[in-house]
Amino acid sequence: GAGVSQSPSNKVTEKGKDVELRCDPISGHTALYWYRQSLGQGLEFLIYFQGNSAPDKSGLPSDRFSAERTGGSVSTLTIQRTQQEDSAVYLCARGFRNGSDYGYTFGSGTRLTVV
């Protein structure tokens, strides 16, 4: 989506390997969210970054998942020792404010397949 770039768009990895997914909220310093969406399911919150505050990691499903955000902009979601149940689309969103309006813009996602 406009304003959020995610890479790679598709990733196939072998079970047990580590993967890194990248999100660049092109508009710079905004709130940034990671979600996971399995086929036919809703959005599963993973982690949230806002400014210099400590990230809200309450949605990370296990300690194999971690994320960082460097310089308040680009974020990397890392999954260690991938499992087949990690297969999903990983979506990144940035929070935007336009006057009194507030909403999210999503990236196009990374489709992760663990084989």
Next chain:
Amino acid sequence: RKEVEQDPGPFNVPEGATVAFNCTYSNSASQSFFWYRQDCRKEPKLLMSVYSSGNEDGRFTAQLNRASQYISLLIRDSKLSDSATYLCGAMDSNYQLIWGAGTKLIIKP
């Protein structure tokens, strides 16, 4: 009980008909609500935001009922291109959107 609930559907609706679906939320402090549209294998995109009693944009009307804690989405004169999954989100005090699981809509010719 989930914080934001939606009927997963699918709603099968003939082209040209009017369709409405609801989204209930449990956090009475939520102030802002959103409808997003998600096409198959695509990312969600903002359809409408709802800050007060409602919002209207062409064939689409969103209404908020704070007393009963639900928002609705009404689509008039439905088009084949309206077929999608519609996600409802309620914003909490930390500006985090709490999402429903989505309602699938299928418009049939």
